[in-house]
Amino acid sequence: MTAATQATTSTAAAAPPAVTIRDLTIVYRTPAGELPAVSGVDLDLPPGTITGLVGESGSGKSTLALSLLGAVQRPGRIAAGSIHVDGLGNLVELSAKSLQEARGGEIGYVFQAAQNSLNPLKTVGKQLLDLGRSHGVRDRTALVRSAKELLAGMGLDAARVLDSYQHELSGGMRQRVGIMFALVLNAHVLVLDEPTTALDMISQANVLKIVRAVHTERGLTTLLVTHDIGVVAEVAERIAVMYGGVVVEQGETADVLRAPKHPYARALINAIPRVSGDLSAARPLPGRPPTLGTIPTRGCVFRERCAVYAERQLPACVAEQPPLAPVADGSGRLVACHAVAVEDQQATGETA
Numbered sequence: 001m002t003a004a005t006q007a008t009t010s011t012a013a014a015a016p017p018a019v020t021i022r023d024l025t026i027v028y029r030t031p032a033g034e035l036p037a038v039s040g041v042d043l044d045l046p047p048g049t050i051t052g053l054v055g056e057s058g059s060g061k062s063t064l065a066l067s068l069l070g071a072v073q074r075p076g077r078i079a080a081g082s083i084h085v086d087g088l089g090n091l092v093e094l095s096a097k098s099l100q101e102a103r104g105g106e107i108g109y110v111f112q113a114a115q116n117s118l119n120p121l122k123t124v125g126k127q128l129l130d131l132g133r134s135h136g137v138r139d140r141t142a143l144v145r146s147a148k149e150l151l152a153g154m155g156l157d158a159a160r161v162l163d164s165y166q167h168e169l170s171g172g173m174r175q176r177v178g179i180m181f182a183l184v185l186n187a188h189v190l191v192l193d194e195p196t197t198a199l200d201m202i203s204q205a206n207v208l209k210i211v212r213a214v215h216t217e218r219g220l221t222t223l224l225v226t227h228d229i230g231v232v233a234e235v236a237e238r239i240a241v242m243y244g245g246v247v248v249e250q251g252e253t254a255d256v257l258r259a260p261k262h263p264y265a266r267a268l269i270n271a272i273p274r275v276s277g278d279l280s281a282a283r284p285l286p287g288r289p290p291t292l293g294t295i296p297t298r299g300c301v302f303r304e305r306c307a308v309y310a311e312r313q314l315p316a317c318v319a320e321q322p323p324l325a326p327v328a329d330g331s332g333r334l335v336a337c338h339a340v341a342v343e344d345q346q347a348t349g350e351t352a
Ligand SMILES: Nc1ncnc2c1ncn2[C@@H]1O[C@H](COP(=O)(O)OP(=O)(O)OP(=O)(O)O)[C@@H](O)[C@H]1O
Pocket: 028, 029, 030, 037, 055, 056, 057, 058, 059, 060, 061, 062, 063, 064, 074, 075, 076, 227, 290, 291, 292
């Protein structure tokens, strides 16, 4: 057992919680009325797993992540659906006070650009005490000990870091401080939004290694939001692909990266040489992702950029958004695509 786990033996022994999101719709008020940034999303974070949530800019990843913290802010609101976290219940129904306690307490988060989110006027140690105070922590000594053990477990000189101001730390060190803040109150659900963006390659690799190690040692259930599929390939056992506010494919990372089924997931993965493995085979995805005002309100959200629709023109693609449904191969993969459903039906019919 490492120093990081010793501090939290009693809570670390608890089973990691499952997170179950069902039919979640989150809207933002705009001059054109309330528009959905997340539409009827189903997403499972199995206990003890890291799930990578990927998609182009504007696909709704951060909005979905914020909902897990009960932190969707005006002009946004959760319009429908549920977010169940073991031990906490349905976050959508919790009071503001319970949510505030859960945030940072049960559910830790590291925001996009966490490298710059520290208060420049206070040392890390002072900010730690502020965090403890805001969550009613009485035992300050234990809090500092736990922070030191986390920092040391991530390879940092803990005493020095607690005495430092933001500008005295490198980007990779600040990111590790962000992870310490997310976990020091013994959270068991960890939400990381673009944890390695803006870091150089070496710091990126180090932070990912640390994320993986801390996740395993502390028995966490982790959601990692990123636009970088390479990051997911490195640390996440599961992947969910978002497009236009909808999860279009969900499954084991290795399976999905090897043989993506949704035309968007395929295009996204084929666009990345690092993942597809062959520079000459990498194909950029033509067109642009939709914005709130341009997400199709009828039919499949991906239809306008879909190579399969361009070729086959299935009427169902125009009529309705396909549900996220299990594919027939029994792998547990979920895909929201009419063409995949038709192919599955044909294949099942042939073998029947
Ligand atoms: N406060 C807001 N008010 C209005 N629209 C918003 C607000 N925040 C986000 N949006 C819109 O909601 C949609 C989803 O945004 P979100 O930030 O969740 O996507 P994302 O996939 O995380 O993108 P990125 O990778 O760029 O952060 C986008 O069209 C965005 O413009």
